[in-house]
Amino acid sequence: MxxxxxxxxxxxxxxxxxxxxxxxxxxxxxxxxxxxxxxxxxxxxxxxxxxxxxxxxxxxxxxxxxxxxxxxxxxxxxxxxxxxxxxxxxxxxxxxxxxxxxxxxxxxxxxxxxxxxxxxxxxxxxxxxxxxxxxxxxxxxxxxxxxxxxxxxxxxxxxxxxxxxxxxxxxxxxxxxxxxxxxxxxECSLAGTPQTFIEIPMGTIRRTVFKGKDSHSQSNDVLIPLTNCTPGSYPSNQGWNYYQNANAWLRLDGARGSSVVDAGRGMLGLTPESTAKGIAVQVLRNDGVTPLPLGQTVAISQLSGSSMNIELKARYIQTSDSPMGPEPGSANARAAFTVTYK
Incomplete structure (x- = not known):
């Protein structure tokens, strides 16, 4: 009181x-x-x-x-x-x-x-x-x-x-x-610490899928589960206020040897142990079209219910100019994600 x-x-x-x-x-x-x-x-x-x-x-x-x-x-x-x-x-x-x-x-x-x-x-x-x-x-x-x-x-x-x-x-x-x-x-809860690593199984992709620079594979689903959410209720008539809702914001950074190739296009480089050449992993929003910028905090979705998923997409994208496609080999990338609520 x-x-x-x-x-x-x-x-x-x-x-x-x-x-x-x-x-x-x-x-x-x-x-x-x-x-x-x-x-x-x-x-x-x-x-x-x-x-x-x-x-x-x-x-x-x-x-x-x-x-x-x-x-x-x-x-x-x-x-x-x-x-x-x-x-x-x-x-x-x-x-x-x-x-x-x-x-x-x-x-x-x-x-x-x-x-x-x-x-x-x-x-x-x-x-x-x-x-x-x-x-x-x-x-x-x-x-x-x-x-x-x-x-x-x-x-x-x-x-x-x-x-x-x-x-x-x-x-x-x-x-x-x-x-x-x-x-x-x-806020919501995450399994693990506030900053967690994510690995995405991309499967085996044939070289013939790629037709030159910026050609890409099909997208894979990426889910980050959030639990124990407290969405809250917020006034709708305070336009001057910083927030109108509680939203989940996401930041992705390269981790464990994966560097950012093109932050604006959501392109993440391969880990040092990867053997493929001329290829990167591109992270997209859930629409499968819009790149998710890397190295910056991005609004993802409004909190709702007691649990929810942050839904993204990921695909391989060719970075070399070869019309034959990238050089075959293992192609792994890792990113660290941080979820904030504001």
């Missing part, structure tokens, strides 16, 4: 509001892809709680109104935030109890005010309210979770005590809002 204090100073003449009240605002499960960049908004930015006391706040005649965190939460600096629809560049980010998760809180001040300190509506700030006393039937707070480091734990993490409350004060009376919820890291 997150602790925030919204208060009027003790000498304020504001009246109204309720006596002490303890309320809970549950933001539910908020998802973040495992490898989303630092500064990404986690889940839905507009988690807004509106409090309407039985008696409206009545403030004016230079009454002070202060919104502040009720604990000395560590402030996070150096985070580049997305350009949100309401502008967020002046926001203060504080740490939560969940590693890697920060919090921005905004609370609109009264309709008319003079600034004392801070950057309203982002907490913390102080204002004074000029003019005649006016009724304010409600106060609100908006909570935005932000990725502040790559330390977000796997699975589901609870936002909990001691980060707990928002307090509004009115002439000695207050109410407290306890923020609860969970942060869920979207």
């Amino acid at each position: 997150i602790t925030l204090l919204q208060s009027q100073l003790a000498f304020s003449q504001c009246t109204g509001g309720n006596g002490e009240a303890y309320l809970t605002f549950n933001i539910g499960a908020q998802y973040v892809p495992r490898d989303a960049p630092v500064g990404s908004v986690i889940g839905t930015a507009n988690n807004t709680y509106v409090y309407r006391p039985a008696k409206p706040y009545n403030c004016g005649v230079w009454d002070p109104w202060e919104v502040r965190f009720s604990e000395n939460f560590p402030i996070v600096s150096g985070i580049t935030l997305p350009s949100m629809e309401s502008g967020i560049s002046n926001a203060t980010i504080v740490k939560t109890n969940v590693p890697g998760v920060g919090l921005i809180v905004s609370s609109e001040p009264m309709r008319s005010y003079n600034l004392v300190s801070g950057s309203p509506p982002y907490v913390p700030y102080k204002v004074t309210i000029p003019g005649w006393a006016t009724d304010y039937p409600s106060v609100s707070a908006r909570f935005t979770l932000v990725k502040i480091s790559n330390d977000i734990p796997a699975g589901s993490s609870k936002i909990e005590s001691p980060y707990s409350t928002i307090n509004y004060w009115s002439d000695g009376r207050k109410h407290s809002i306890f923020l609860t919820g969970t942060v869920v890291r979207s």
Whole structure:
């Protein structure tokens, strides 16, 4: 839970509001892809709680109104935030109890005010309210979770005590809002380590299949199985955000002696022990036509269900100019793949 204090100073003449009240605002499960960049908004930015006391706040005649965190939460600096629809560049980010998760809180001040300190509506700030006393039937707070480091734990993490409350004060009376919820890291599992080698059985191909440079064999299927997937759910109305879904991204690099022949065309050289000449292995997307670039991270597919496959194709492609085709022999290639989620 997150602790925030919204208060009027003790000498304020504001009246109204309720006596002490303890309320809970549950933001539910908020998802973040495992490898989303630092500064990404986690889940839905507009988690807004509106409090309407039985008696409206009545403030004016230079009454002070202060919104502040009720604990000395560590402030996070150096985070580049997305350009949100309401502008967020002046926001203060504080740490939560969940590693890697920060919090921005905004609370609109009264309709008319003079600034004392801070950057309203982002907490913390102080204002004074000029003019005649006016009724304010409600106060609100908006909570935005932000990725502040790559330390977000796997699975589901609870936002909990001691980060707990928002307090509004009115002439000695207050109410407290306890923020609860969970942060869920979207990803899948791989058999083995995050970087794994892949070998593709290509079978025996006759030399006569090749008719010169860039001629190629039939394609073979390549499957990389992903298990224990947590796809998550993401807002569709936040076009400014880094992600709209959790996606699997793939990077292929030459491994164990196979070098990249042409990265843009997905062409991987043979291993040193191979005896064939004038040939390479070309990796394609699942359509069997589009090369998969090597040495760079490429979006493959959106996470779906509890398990799924990354589906690719691979084929031999002639690199020599000989009209007779490549020189026969063993033709092996190896690639290391890395799967990320963002």
